[in-house]
Amino acid sequence: MCGIVGAIAKDNVVPFLLEGLSRLEYRGYDSAGIVVANGKLHRMRTTERVAELGKLVRTQNTEGLTGIAHTRWATHGAPCERNAHPHFSGDERKIAVVHNGIIENHDMxxxxxQQAGYKFLSDTDTEVIGHLISYHLQTADDLLVAVCACLEELRGAYAIAVVEESRPDRIIVARNGAPLLLGIGNNGLYAASDASALVPITRRMVYLEEGDVAELSSSGFRVLNCLNAAQGCEVMRPILESDLTREAVELGPYAHFMQKEIFEQPVAVANTLEMVLNAQSISPHLFGSEAESIFARTRGVLILACGTSYHAGVVAKYWLETIAELPCNVEIASEYRYRKPIADPDTLVVGISQSGETADTLAALNYAKALGHRHSLAICNVPESALIRQTDLRFLTRAGPEIGVASTKAFTTQLAVLLLFTAVLAKMRGKLTAESEHNMIAALRHLPVAIQHALQTESEIKQWAGDFSQKQHALFLGRGVHYPIALEGALKLKEISYIHAEAYAAGELKHGPLALVDSNMPVVAIAPNDALLEKLKSNLHEVRARGGELYVFADADSHIEASEGVHIIRLAEHRGVLSPILHTIPLQLLAYHVALQKGTDVDKPRNLAKSVTVE
Structure with a gap:
């Protein structure tokens, strides 16, 4: 949930370390720090933003050929300077360490x-790692050996980087349950939590696997795997050319990454569906070479996800049960892994994650396998992620890097893939006629254009944003497959504007939430022209009867008229089964413009992280 960058190069690494941290800010953090090896270990830490760390570094004229840096999101200990990374340990052989993740056995x-004489200066679990490495350095003649011995004792998830004052010509890095990769440059070697920090300097990357420990030095790098041996055995990891470009992780003409990513959705969806848009039929092989045989045996679907990805899964449940006539359960990953569900070997497990490193989703997937589920599918935006590597089948959403903490294009591309997944299963089960398949492909081809039309509601939404920014609470309503879209709309609003927002299935109004409705509670309703529209209208009348102010997103042909207390924005077209995707767009825009009115940090909302790599 935080970021690591490291570098050993032929020239000053400080500019790279600071730029790398700035590119990882989207992951969320509350403090930042850097250590540079230059004769001694020079450390600077702050609870301010990375830009302030940069000023501190420049004030002290810090330079060096080796260094590690970190952005911290507090888990153990308050966000303050003494808890910020890097942490030091040792006197005669001084080391510095940075760490992402959680060490579960840190208390022990x-x-x-402490009994061995080590003094702790922070409240973090990370300081345990530094002292434990230092402890093993008393008997080990090499930092790499000491790190491997330390890792054997750790329980939990981690990515770490370590430098030693007496050996400034190398860095030791390791990962287990948290992402870490290497960058191979013309002028040096680099490490980072994700590729976005590396692309300014290199696109040649090595993705470390679980249990990997790497030694980076002025003469090159080597990788050991310590999963089965304390000292590790040397392994070969391929150098891959990343297709991520520098421009993809820069703002360009936009004010915020969230704004950029909202408007990238037509292209992101088109890229995701590229293999379908020019096809004459829908093939299971889009999900992998084994997909046809696995799908043929599938008798149910279990979806595991968190947050926004969970909402995508709930939409898919409606689609799968209605179109493919296949039973589907959707589980919050962090809850599923702590109960004892009944497993069916013929139920396909689907893990959904933007980053592919979401700790709860990965753990839930492994738990499902342990219970007896035979096959799994990953829907993910990062090709080298842990989720992709742990499943039989996979579909990459190809949304491109999503920097804003509040997910936008990752969500709509997930929905596009889940609809395609539904269509494939329906076809294989004989539930999709040739004509329906043709219509589905035509609808998916039109989807990028339909999203572009939905983006044209922005000017009207800006007018609503002024009213919303003055409110403390909001209620979102939807029916059927649009209920999870209401959930997503409420989540977006509270994530970035800090307005308390809740979503309900509209039919549940009189079972409790109607008590909250008054003139100070704006009620947002999703009103597509579908079979449930008349039911929804009755719910809206209930709101107006209690003095509630209605803000309705309707289709062009929905017969709902604007009046006093009823504000209407109409989408240009109704796209049937694609309607949930299109109604997502104005809800994203509403959250964005309300946050602008309130002056909050749109891309980096307080207390939140982009990639939740800890439990």
């Missing part, structure tokens, strides 16, 4: 190290 290790 802390007690043991």
């Amino acid at each position: 290790l802390r007690q043991r190290l």
